[in-house]
Amino acid sequence: MFHSKRSLRPFVFVLVSVLVHSVSARAEVAGKPFNPDLSVNFLGLLRDSTNASENRSTAPYNGLSLQEAEIQFYSNVDAYLKAVALFSVAEDSGTWGIDPEEVYVETTSIPFVTFRGGKYKLALGKHNQLHTHAFPFIDAPLFQTKILGEEGLNATALGASLLVPLPWFSELTVQGFSLANEDLYNDPVASTSPPTGKTGFLARYRNLFEFGDDATLELGASASTGKNAFGLSTKLAGGDVTLKWRPAEGGKYHALIWNTEYLRAIRAGRTDPGGSGVNDEKIGGLASYVQLQFAERWWIQARAEILGAPHNEVEPVHTKQSGLLGFFPSEFSGFRLQYDHEVDHARPKPDHAVTLQYNVTIGAHPAHAY
Template identity: 40%
Template structure:
């Protein structure tokens, strides 16, 4: 509708001089009339003028004589995650993700700014275990028109709910089993994407992303001209002023490296119900989140029987997070990994409980217990285990806006 309006106004604007020429005689009269009306309006002072603004409390930093001004610096913030871990299996397996000890789980440096009139940039550098540095995200966003935004760079792909979170935003200290098993750490790819908000009465966005397809676990084609194609839809309904329900679906198609041009199809579905009474918004919250993810991969051809092989894996988690006082959260999660493949050695389930003390928006201390239970414990030396994790999570710098 608006678009039609724009076209109409452009057409009428272009047509104006033509009409003016055609009505040569009347044109001068009309101009006179309009001028008169403007004068009258001006005398009456029809348009109220804005109040003169008092001098601002904090003046903008002046540009220095050297030209080194801080006014346009990006907003910086640093997130830190310190982690202490106990594992009942000790550290027999040095390659295990969870080992008894003290660690810097991650340091993250984020810079955000509008680049110019058109573009906005977000750079997130991550120092996992504070030993190396990697580009977690480098995003340039552009809003070409209302309802549509475009992005380019390296980013956490819009696959499911959990995959789009940075480590310090994880609802639990560790990622769900299914996320880490299917994508390694996360599906984080170079690519370009479009995000469109549908003109529906509820919030519905559709993401299309073209990914380089480098994820070692799910994609990583033998040929670098094979891309990943991702489609994601997220819907959110306000059930009442305190409660929302979010339903999302994701689909990813790409090629894996099992053999030449073997395809990977990954799917995901997530449901989140969130309750936060607006009258007591800082004191109580309840979040129930469930997510299902699976990857169906062609896995070469059996050399003996000449039959196509498949590697299908999937899993699910469901979690409850309850904020029972202003600074306290109690949470529980159940994880299962072992869908779509019969009796795999790596099939497992995990029970987690978490207690968090959140003294301010900028820091949190979280204590988590995991019981990891292998479906085939004993085989391959896999043993059920208990894990205890204690994390200090903090943010320094510009005030973080809180994602919903």
């Protein structure tokens, strides 16, 4: 879960100090108007899976756990910039750690373009940009974790996002980023071997079309390249389509979302660590899901995934089907029950898993993207 382990004590001290200060400041209402908005989100799990054990040093494990806590600060810096600082607290192999998941500044005063600098989730597809508590399912899709790693493509970067002047919503995002993702740019055998390039590049183009007041169709395409440890390029390409329906009349009680996302990676020069001798690893994965809101606070969902599309020599085909029932008492809390059936051809038996998650947010949390 974490790139590095650190002692929690100094961070906890700083965070508690800031939390106490901020909470008391909010109680005074307008007394300290320049404090940033502060929110804490935390996710708890109760999990039972046929292929997992109760050994808490190997994730995922059966039983109760705190999946993650996120502490977010958000504020305008001045008349030109706003800033976000989001820290993630989670357990990795039995050890707790805290990481700066996203810390960035963004322009607010330039027409048509937003510039963003700092460390953040890059605009590779749709799912990669989501925080854990905003995932449509309890877990990330296979293509995300198996290709990009547990943390996804999250790096120190500088980017620009242009609102293209067209009659419909059309946005072009370009980003230059550090090649810090070990799954993509390092040699899996000699993990200390650094990437040979300094900066990777990424572009995403997305368009959204409206069908009356009730429905939208979003189409996105992303591509990225960066020099890896072998002096060759690791290339990523993906596409996503999202259809949303929420009627303008009765929309409090009914909605439908369908999303499909595909991601493909070519890690040139990478030799199969399993010893097959295959070079230039190519791997692709697809996930498709439907979410149906059938009452004011209830959702039912289904997801199908495949990793190994097209099939490659290194990774055996891996499939997964999931079903989810969600209950949201308010916009600040939710309970989700998910069933997964997963077939990994590298393992002798399919996995059946049932997971219950609670998802709670306190404080002033900014709205999620559409």
